[in-house]
Amino acid sequence: MTLQTLPPYRDRALIGGEWISGTATTDVHDPATGAIIAQVPALGAEEADRAIAAAERAQIAWRARPAIERADLLHAWHALVLCHKDALAAILTAEQGKPLAEAAGEIAYAASFVRWFAEEARRIDGEIIPAPRSNQRVLVWKEPVGVVAAITPWNFPAAMVTRKVAPALAAGCAVILKPAPETPLTALALAGLAEEAGIPAGLFNVVTGDAQAIGGAFMKSPVVRKLSFTGSTAVGQMLYAQAAPTLKRLSLELGGNAPFLVFEDADIEAAADGAILGKFRNAGQTCVCVNRFLVHDKVHDAFVEALAARMDRLVVGPGTHPQSTIGPLINQRAVTKVEQHVADAVARGGKLVTGGALDHDLFFTPTLIADVPADAIIAREETFGPVAGIIRFSDEADAIRMANDTEFGLAAYVYTRDIGRAMRVSGALEYGMIGLNEAAISTEVAPFGGIKASGQGREGSRHGIQEYLELKYVMMGGL
Numbered sequence: 344m345t346l347q348t349l350p351p352y353r354d355r356a357l358i359g360g361e362w363i364s365g366t367a368t369t370d371v372h373d374p375a376t377g378a379i380i381a382q383v384p385a386l387g388a389e390e391a392d393r394a395i396a397a398a399e400r401a402q403i404a405w406r407a408r409p410a411i412e413r414a415d416l417l418h419a420w421h422a423l424v425l426c427h428k429d430a431l432a433a434i435l436t437a438e439q440g441k442p443l444a445e446a447a448g449e450i451a452y453a454a455s456f457v458r459w460f461a462e463e464a465r466r467i468d469g470e471i472i473p474a475p476r477s478n479q480r481v482l483v484w485k486e487p488v489g490v491v492a493a494i495t496p497w498n499f500p501a502a503m504v505t506r507k508v509a510p511a512l513a514a515g516c517a518v519i520l521k522p523a524p525e526t527p528l529t530a531l532a533l534a535g536l537a538e539e540a541g542i543p544a545g546l547f548n549v550v551t552g553d554a555q556a557i558g559g560a561f562m563k564s565p566v567v568r569k570l571s572f573t574g575s576t577a578v579g580q581m582l583y584a585q586a587a588p589t590l591k592r593l594s595l596e597l598g599g600n601a602p603f604l605v606f607e608d609a610d611i612e613a614a615a616d617g618a619i620l621g622k623f624r625n626a627g628q629t630c631v632c633v634n635r636f637l638v639h640d641k642v643h644d645a646f647v648e649a650l651a652a653r654m655d656r657l658v659v660g661p662g663t664h665p666q667s668t669i670g671p672l673i674n675q676r677a678v679t680k681v682e683q684h685v686a687d688a689v690a691r692g693g694k695l696v697t698g699g700a701l702d703h704d705l706f707f708t709p710t711l712i713a714d715v716p717a718d719a720i721i722a723r724e725e726t727f728g729p730v731a732g733i734i735r736f737s738d739e740a741d742a743i744r745m746a747n748d749t750e751f752g753l754a755a756y757v758y759t760r761d762i763g764r765a766m767r768v769s770g771a772l773e774y775g776m777i778g779l780n781e782a783a784i785s786t787e788v789a790p791f792g793g794i795k796a797s798g799q800g801r802e803g804s805r806h807g808i809q810e811y812l813e814l815k816y817v818m819m820g821g822l
């Protein structure tokens with residue numbers, strides 16, 4: 344079986360319903376082997392502008408369609424995604440590296456956004472506000488923002504796409520997507536399935552190629568009314584500045600530095616289970632991955648022991664092997680960063696409990712470092728790799744202070760069995776999302792997003808669609 348023989352596979356960009364090849368191409372690699380698995384068009388500003396124009400044209404009819412018709416087309420897309428779940432997972436693993444079971448889980452998660460926003464499409468209702476005078480009526484309508492640009496990262500090649508495209512389409516917008524250069528194939532396959540589902544041409548465009556040129560065209564264009572971006576804080580800040588001249592609406596889901604607090608009254612076994620899920624999913628390459636474990640002195644050793652025992656059962660290997668639970672990191676730059684963070688933590692007195700080195704190629708061994716000082720790089724910067732650093736604390740106020748001592752504010756995790764503490768600490772943490780005795784926080788039904796340098800806006804939930812809607816108010820007089 345080769346990728347090219349999988350039915351949803353596409354290696355061309357999609358602009359206004361046409362599948363485009365480029366004169367130049369960009370290689371797509373399998374991070375598990377380094378092999379080139381595909382080449383996609385290396386497009387630029389000109390093609391981005393064409394896609395914006397196509398989106399602008401297509402959006403006129405789309406916004407006028409009854410909500411139930413938009414919903415039905417999204418439901419059809421959802422059904423096709425599920426129908427091709429295995430093929431999509433194979434494409435995803437080939438370009439991103441995560442174990443096949445995780446990839447299949449991501450496809451189901453990606454599909455859940457399409458279903459959710461298909462349902463939400465029919466609940467975009469307005470308001471009637473009691474008017475100041477008896478001969479007036481105040482009506483509030485919700486309208487699509489218009490043409491939306493979406494820029495997505497490589498760590499969730501499917502879910503980050505549907506989480507933006509589905510609410511945009513449900514709201515009556517048209518989208519131009521620029522997927523990550525590392526993982527364009529999943530995005531293109533999803534767009535192919537949207538086309539097959541009957542979503543009209545020009546509503547979901549995918550432009551692969553030069554990030555700066557394509558992003559620049561998006562940001563310059565007054566037609567693009569909104570940008571939804573998931574990626575690094577540095578690029579998010581740059582796009583924020585570029586959005587100023589045209590005052591675009593922005594949803595930014597940026598970096599994190601998630602703390603995982605284990606109090607002395609926690610269920611240590613449950614905390615260790617949560618730690619495996621919260622730290623090692625996608626080999627530690629998720630924006631809500633635990634970056635720092637803050638563990639009370641009294642339970643530090645027990646937690647380290649419980650976590651180490653579970654880490655022994657992780658299996659490093661290619662995502663295509665059914666036993667693998669830790670795939671490769673995305674590229675050499677990611678490996679170098681992880682190596683630097685480990686070396687720094689150990690140099691500052693951290694105790695290496697397990698791992699600490701490269702297994703082979705881009706595969707990093709799951710690593711546990713105890714007694715990490717709070718000023719280590721690993722405690723301050725996003726590691727994005729399979730390394731757990733444990734920092735001690737001795738009282739609640741100290742734990743909260745350390746947890747909040749970061750520019751980031753995406754996700755935080757708290758393990759305690761004291762209900763007062765659970766509420767107190769959840770209230771005091773400056774984060775957009777809290778996992779309370781729970782590490783699996785991502786779901787289409789909840790508002791996902793962060794504060795501070797982790798961004799703004801929310802994705803998923805009934806709030807997610809509001810990001811793609813404008814309010815218009817009509818004052819009716821003389822009644």
Ligand code: ADP
Nearest residue numbers: 494495496522523524554555558573574575578
């Ligand atoms: P990472 O370092 O994890 O790849 P990035 O923030 O660089 O994170 O990438 C996230 C997404 O942003 C990718 O699709 C990437 O191509 C895109 N991107 C990177 N630089 C720019 C830019 N200057 N303008 C627009 N998009 C960009």
